[in-house]
Each structure stands twice: as C-alpha cells, then as structure tokens.
Amino acid sequence: MVMSINRLLPTMEIRERYIVFKIISDKNYSLEDTVKTIWSSILQLFGEVGSSEFHIWIPANLYNENTNTGIIRCSHDYVQQVRAAIALIRNIDHEPLIFKTLGVTGTMRSAKDKFLTVK
Amino acid sequence: MERKFNDLHIYSNLSIGQNSVADIIKTAESLGFSSICIIDHIKDKNKDNLDNLREEILKHKTDLEIYTGVEISTEDPEIMRLQIKRLRDRADIIIVSGGSSKINRAAVENPKVDILAHPERGRKDSGIDNVMAKLAFENGVAIELNFKFVLHSYRKVRAHMLSHMRTNIILAKKYKAPIVITSGAESIFDMRAGRELASLGALINLELSEALNAISSIPEDIIIHAKKVKDKNYIMSGVEVVKKEDM
Structure with a gap:
C-alpha cells in the first residue's frame, strides 16, 4: 500500500499564483534550457534560502516549445520577486531574448484559458 | 483605469544603440508601452543628431507616442549648461548622465533638466546626498533607476548597484524627489515590459504602487513639465507670461 501524507490544513495552505510567461525571440527553446535558466536567475538573485520561500514549480506539460510560452507557479507573496528574477534573464545559450510576463492568475485553469488557449 | 507605461531612455542606432527605430517601435508595441522616448547621446561639445532622429521617427506609422530627447554626458558643469541652453528648445526631454559629484550637483540645481540618469554609476557611494535630493525636489529633476546597469552586471557589482539605488530611493522618498524607472536600453x-521594470523597483525599497508610478505617471508628468518649460512664455516655476486676452 502506498502511504501518502495528509494535506495541509486549509488555513496553512500556501496561496499560489500562476505567472504566464513568453520568451520573445526568433528561436524556440527547449523546456530543459528554459527551466535551467529561470532557476539559475532566481538562485542568483535571491540565493537558495530566499528562493525556498517562493515555492516555485514550472509545470512541464504546460510549456509550449513552439510558442515559447509557459507557466511558473509561485507563492502569492513573492510574485514580484519572481517577475524581477525572470526579467533579469538576458540570454539562453548566448542567444539574446526578452522574457515577458503575459499575466498573473490565481488558478491554473484561468492561466490556461486566458493565455495559453488558442482562440 | 489601465496604467499607461512610458520608457523614457532608449537608444537607437542613430546614437549609441544597436537597433533601428523600426525595431524599437515594434518591440515597444509588443511590450505594451504607450509612449517611449528615443535618446540621442551627446558627449561633451559634440553636435546632436536630433533632426535625423525625428525624420526617421516620422517615417513610421504607429499608435505609440514617440518623443525625442538628449542625454548630455560630460564632466564639466559649464559644458552641461551650454548644451542645455542650446538643446532645451529642440529636445522633448533632457537627461544628464550622472556619475561625477560635480555633474550630479549641477544637474539637480538646474530646473531645465528633466532626469538625472544613474547618479551612482562608477562610484563607491550612491552619488546623491540629502542636499541634492532636496534640490531635486525643488527643481523637479527626477532621479533615475536605470535597469540596464542591473541587467548587465553580476554578483558583487550588481549587489553594490542595487544597494546604491536603495540609498537613492530612501533619500528621494524622504525629500519627495520624483523617481523614474527606465530601461536605458x-x-x-x-x-522590458513596464510591470517587469516596476517589479524590480518593488524589490528595492519602493512600494509596488510607487514603482508602478515611477514607470507610468511620473514619466507622464515629466513630459507635461518638459512641454511647459519649452514654452516661450515660461520663465520659472510659478512665473509665466500671460497675455491680456487670456486673462
């Protein structure tokens, strides 16, 4: 039997925000490169202890290599910090680019519906 | 009401920048700016390139409001004054490239200067003190937080840069001097988009609303103020020539 831990009490749950980002560049970047770059920028700016508070997760299935768009989940108190860290990314593999935030949402569904669904 | 973002410090390839005016307009549109100011960098007594810049801008059709400005870069306050006198009527915005103590002081003392750019550049301190911050408020000179220097620096240099910016923000807030965030691209x-620049400001002693104002409403005020200063009837703050018919 697989043991699972109980969920956190509702009052103790971490409130999350979903930052939808887009890389403005002529090239397409793989998920691996993008995740590595985002993490290195966050770690460089805030360090390991600082970034541990952000509760960052980059869902792999929601990153689109063709459109260079994806989602970063973080704690709702630290949206500005994550935004600043991704704004300070200058290049991936020496290719210059611009990281742009398309929007910030409270649920993953609204992030998908508003920004990632082709209408 | 949605905020309008304005970036007042961008260089094109007609000055020290790398990209054409067309590329800048395209990028600014995609980043959601409502107005930008393309800057001509003038070193010491060199001549400006404003006419060519304006001609180039007029070739492009866009919804963006595009202003032209100059950045005066010199070590001599006297040359700075002469250049301001020569260029005030021709440029929408006058930026003085800060760094040396003499220039920082001369810039905040001059009401015809709109922005004192990067007063902390190349220094071991923040570049402005409480007297200068007070003068900046009295003369309406905005203190700039230049994003380019943060973007292009790493580790120790970036940490020093940010700590000097923090000091400048504390001083500017205490003496109510305007703070403006620009990309300096x-x-x-x-x-970068307006909100990204604001989020960087929000990390260093600015409230988020103050950081958003520093990239939206304060640049707008600077443009309005600059238009007023260019008016022939303007003498100094609070003193204007009013025609009899207007009274």
Missing part, C-alpha cells in the same frame, strides 16, 4: 533585448 541600447539594444531591443535590454527592453
């Missing part, structure tokens, strides 16, 4: 890849 020399390439289109140095440009």
